[in-house]
Amino acid sequence: MSTLRKLSKVGDLIPLPYHITPENRFEILNQIITPLYGKSYDKQLGIKYTKNKKILQSFGKRLREINSPVICAGDGLVCPLERVKESPIVERYRNKDEFSIWPGIDGYNRTLGFFVGQPSVNKQVYCVEPYHIVVSRESHLSIAEKFQSYLKYITKYDSCENYGLGGHWRRFHIRSNCLGDHMVTAILHPQQLSQEQLNDEMNQLRQFFEDDCRIKSFYFQASRHTRLSDEKSPFINIFGDKTITESLFDKKFEISVDSFFQINTTAAEVLYKTIMSELNVNKKTTVLDICCGTGTLAILMASDVCRVVGIDSSQSAINDAKKNAAFNGIKNAVFISGTVERELPKLVDELYSDNIVVVANPTRAGLHPSVINILRELNFIRKIVYVSCKPEGYALRNFVHLCVPSNRHNSHLGSPFVPINAVPVDLFPQTNHCELIITFERF
Template identity: 40%
Template sequence: MAAFYGQKLLLRLQACQLAHLRRAFLASAPEDCKQVLGRNEPRKKRGKEKNLKQQRGSLDLDSSWEKRLSSVVTPLCGLPYEEQLKVKYEKLKSILQTVTARLKELGADHLETTQMPDGICCPLKPLIPSPIVNGYRNKSTFSVNHGPDGNPKTVGLYVGTGKGRNIVCVRANHLLNIPQGHFQVAQCYEELLHQSPLDPCLLFHTGGHWRELIVRTNRKGDTMAVVTFHPQHLNPEELSLQKELVKDFFAHGPGTVCGLSSLYFQESVMTRCSHKQSPYQLLSGEPHIFEELLGLKFRISPDSFFQINTAGAEVLYQAIGEMSRADKSTVLLDVCCGTGAIGLSLADRVSRVIGIEVADQAVEDARWNAAFNGISNCEFHSGKAEVVLPQLLMSWPETQPLTAVVNPSRAGLHYRVVRAIRNCEAIRRLVYVSCKPEGEAVRNFLEFCCPPDSGKKLTGDAFALLLAVPVDLFPHTPHCELVLLLAR
């Protein structure tokens, strides 16, 4: 098996295949895609524009798809940042109005809506802006699929959906929220794919190997890249060869311009694989990158959760600390703790921190972070929160008060987690951090604040919403973090 095709031969093969791929792509593309590509316009109009398109080459094509991708990934990028904050604030106010109305229907107590403007049951503070507006992401995930020109080895982000069968992969080097260093790694990965005789894995059942690319960076400029690869039926020797080719490309070939500090390879046979399901294999460099946040140093592994906006995360954690009102009498329960950033940043204020996280690697990082920073009053438990937390709280004495901080994914908290917190009378104060408050988090808010319901096994006293503080970690997008203080 040849390591790589010769560059000139590859270019000739690509040139021969391009027209065929483009025709095949357009044949299956939906009408809106064809219109953008100019294939469904009146013949007279196409004739008038022919000369102009010849002059501009592919610029119109690229520009149209760039705009479409921007409208999907960064739909607010056309607004001044102050206007973006206003749009998000109004959205959050509407969400809290909905929560308040639902709680009224459920007969919840402590709803002081008559004293609150806009019909919400707690004060909503002004949105705290992100310290960095552009290029703030420290993690990006790039996909591989057909580009606008039909090339199946295009590395970028998706426009369209699998359900609609109209996915197009568009290069993302124009997006304002992704740093240039991430684009550079993505472009080099695409060059690697073009040099490889192996096909990309677009659909698992149709074969192919090359899959997505993950890029992580820190504020010092260290860069970690994770290449995801479907092994299909390759034998161990063939797999080893591919790993060597990836390593050589980034260590000695065109990929050296990326200056990677860590290069990983993961053999993945499903959409998402954890380290436990399919270990990340270090090809070169250091096993981790490190980040400093609020005076602490954090170790980050390939699949560890770490807020994607580091400067914004510092603002977020400071707001959480103020809302928790933690002091030396506080035992802090940090649910969905990731690498331990929230608990560790508050450790010097409290008597003890108990963290729970499902990702094994993140728990290892959290324990390392505590030890490295000389923090001895933190413990971290590995496992699903819906399994670990009920067992932990079952024997917790009511006389020892707990303050809980929960920072779940967009899916919100599992019902058993809500039930365990609600029914533990020792938890008098709860800080809920939501990156998608309009989604499943609303269900969580209602479950925490509704009257006791024996049918749902929510027997503990209801929490009351006291304060809402939004923090913008995602400029140019509709999203932000909403921090809610609940107490009873």
């Protein structure tokens, strides 16, 4: 739960935009999580194409406002927009679900499911059971229902609605691989619980779940923090393996409890294949993978290039990247922990003579402007493939920044980049979300 909830005044909160009842709660939850459900998949793809077309038109409008030499087509597009690449699976595709624990519409305060409303925004927030969500795997819903029974009949602790007012249970995470192995994590706020009391709760969880053959790994976290990081509040392995393994193409990846992995595995293969096609690499190419995360893309393309250099600010992600590179016998990939703005300048002398292409797949916050400045200043970088899960947000500022014309006020930036192609990839069927890949080149 956001700390904003604790700090907000009641008068600052607004009513829910829904009239939710026990009878319509599942319908409302579906509208929130899967707003395109009920439309044909072709119709969904058409909606996402139109959305991305508007984003590129907005991009073109901003370029015209800064007198960019980029010429838009008659329909206002800054570059060709390919059709949306389809997800091979459109239902039950989520390999990870993050359930909350909160009062339900019936008043029961240990309901497991998804929020209707935002605790930091709305006066009344409900948790609605997830059992009618079509994008969650059936096995996830079954295990979630089992944990709901644990909350109802075994544990004595209630949900944590406000850090300062008590309560304990917060989240229940489930992730799984294509083989049907599951990793689950039960998360609570320890409040004033002693270590002995926490140990007793972990023992109860072990006794309740360890005979479930689907669960290969069970973790427990007692966290006082909003962000559930292992550094601040260690994840404790109650039983089972420490990781599960997933396959992408011919590579295998060990997934740890706090690893990032694309939520739609089969569509992730479509995404990565498209990125590699846009990069158009060969055995002489060095790929600079900024925001490389756990190194999935770097490892997938390593055998087709001279080498890969990955940079990410998360030390745990870099540790996973190194481990998975070794797991797959990859020897031409280097992974560096640190911010791109700090680490990239250190590599200039080493990379200057290489055939360099850059791939950037940042979070929704996009790249820091200083990173764009560095990419612009390094004239030996001729191509950038930018991947965004929210291109209408901060990423759009990055797109414009890459294309700002050079003049006497910003001559240090070097020549601007030009967008040459855009490809949407649908990783999130039934929702409004879509990944967008834009390829930029410098001539």
